[in-house]
Amino acid sequence: MATFKDFRNKVKPNWCPGCGDFSVLAAMQRAFANLGNEPEDVAIVSGIGCSGRISGYTNAYGFHGIHGRALPIAQGLKLANRDLTVVAAGGDGDGFAIGMSHTIHAIRRNVDITYIVMDNQVYGLTKGQTSPRSEMGFKTKSTPKGSIEATIAPLEMALTAGAGFVAQAFSSDLKQMTHLIEEGLKHKGFSLINVYSPCVTYNKINTYDWFKESLISLDDVEGYDPTNRMMAMQKLMESQGLVTGLIYQNKERQSYEDLIAGFEETPLVKQDMKISQANFDELVAEFA
């Protein structure tokens, strides 16, 4: 059986030392191994950004696509082969700016994939511009006087879009993050895991220390019930999204694949492509 080391490859990440994405990579590799996956059964589809490089740093099948489109690529892949474990991964710009509509619609659609967002509240790869996750007043190259646009609240948004699995992790807490990724992978349907993954180079506000002070773990909140959507919404709103843990899960909601009429357990890719003469004749008869 594969261990997390089997999900490592020889490529040395070109992330800055201290970048939060290192732990996300490690947690993901552990989660794959802990669930008994083999590298060839896993495919990671990533976006463009520092975070998007993650597929290239994992020993598994990886597809590094274009900015903002990791989710539709991942959904197409999963529909082609539902035996695969498919993870989409990328940055906050990727998922909540250029790819925002795919995020909302992937949640609505509920194809059984796991989406990990490495949320550093800034654009890392393009060297520090504001992101939809940046706080009001956040000063960057593109907002020298501070951001004057409201911060997006992705998890509240996910809940209103009908998400069946919403979690949030923090890069420093490898154990909780690994557990949440495992839960996300096990969840039947779309799972969203937003990870506070500090950018040590371009975000001097939302730093490791800042998060350590600001975050509350739901694991420590007595009486918190992740099956209660109203409670989830309230918690997110009162904490301004500064919580970690499993925020909401609805195990009843059926996945897209399960709802497609006649969609078989056997993956499409393993089915016979050729139609029979009898089927063909029947199709053609409609036009006679």
Place this chain on the structure above:
Amino acid sequence: MIKQLSWKVGGQQGEGIDSTGEIFSTALNRLGYHLYGYRHFSSRIKGGHSNTKIRISTQPVGAVSDDLDVLVAFDQETIDLNAHELHDKGVILADEKFNPKVPDDISARLFSVPFIKIAQEVGLAQMKNMVAVGASSSLLGLPLEAFQSVIEEKFSRKGQQVVEKNMQAIKEGADFILKETGEPLAELTLEPSDGKKRLYMIGNDAIALGAVAAGVRLMAAYPITPSSEIMEYLIKTLPKFGGTVVQTEDEMAAISMVIGANYGGIRSLTASAGPGLSLMTEAIGLAGMTETPAVIVDTQRGGPSTGLPTKQEQSDLNAMIYSTHGEIPKIVIAPSTVEECFYDTIQAFNLADKYQCPVIIVSDLALSLGKQSVEPLDYNRIQIDRGRLITEADGLKELANSELFKRYELTEDGISQRVIPGVKNGLHHVTGVEHDQVGRPSENPLNRKQMMEKRLQKLAGPIDFQDPVFIDAKHEEADLLIVGINSTRGVIQEGMERLEKDGIKVNHLHIRQVLPFPTEQVEPLVAKAKKVIVVENNATGQLTNQLRLHVGMLEKIKHVGKYDGNPFLPAEIYHECKELFAHGHV
């Protein structure tokens, strides 16, 4: 008796114009006539004038006719807008109810038929369409039994009585006309057909059927005119084969999903029109760079921007050839008949798999929505060739610790083995970033050069597409070569016949493979023609410029464009060519 005629039915959109045309033409198809149908519609759902014009012939036909023999009018607007098409001996069948008036300068004969009244007497006012069908049939001398099977299929769900009532409405419509005329009108009576069985379908149906035959089980698309019928057909059909259609949030999602699905090893397609194609551009580049097969259908309509969404145009050629940034291998093929829509779509998937690149099937509104008689489709011509695709671990050498599969191995023809996720010992990376042979990002200049050359090499030679051009060249040396693409094939053929009658030696070349351009096939024909006219539905001569670019001979290649939203008529081809030819402006 005549060999061919044109019939048109018109009225307010949503009033059953389509189903009238549908029933009439299905019966004619079953009788063995060759048909060509074209719908004129606007981007409104209800209201607004709409009509369907059907050409009926004992010979193959591929275009709408210049004139009209029979006009069925459900309102005065239909007469006002279309009567000028009628020739002197033409006939108007109009509902007596709106007190039809024929404009003074029109000499066509008017029959005021109580469509609605007869229908009401039979049972239901809506059956006025059937009365019109019956009246038309007796003008043309058609046997009414031809409608029995059509009506049964359409209405048997609603019970035998409904079938009988509809047949009765047809018969009473026919009887009414016979009483007026005494006997079928000789100038409108069709010669018997060859009675052969054919299909009658629109290009979009043929494309969709071709996709099913090619093994497609997943379509991702966003609705747009005039491509939606492809999606609708597959929504109806794919579930029978375990597949499905995803209506995505936009075209970027659609093409990305198609890329993901193809990467996963299945065949998947998307279809759109100009606006959607524009949105897909970046992702098409990704397919090219990652060498992922992807089939995209572009049903061209009037551009730019929202343009003329329900009208004919051929103005996306430049976008299809050039729009992606950077340089990728890409194939663009252009079927020119409904039959070709079917076989070419199957080929498109084989090409995408073989060359591991995006393939665009370009159609245009007239081809996608125009309805044509099609010779029976041949099951035995359905070949599925997946190229160098590996779906099983058998035969793959074991990868040592973190070693990767050479997905982008440098080969002589540039084509590498493609292994799909899930296969042991096939691990590799895929990225839109320039990469090395295992798919790892690389900025090494030598590697960059090799990889660019590898990708472009795949399409450097002649590609495996059957008949990249359609050639009808009776003359070794021609006075004139007419060149076209997509739906104009039939109309050029007709224009050519007329020019030939005037003693002009004309050859016809239709471009079926746009990219890579089939210079080898095109050049000799251009060289052996005194003058070349490229006929296309656009203003700037996009195909003309391709010809000039690839074969040179600029001074003899001229452009005849039409961009008012309507397809060319045979007479227009004739006059435009004649004019250019006679005045030596060519």
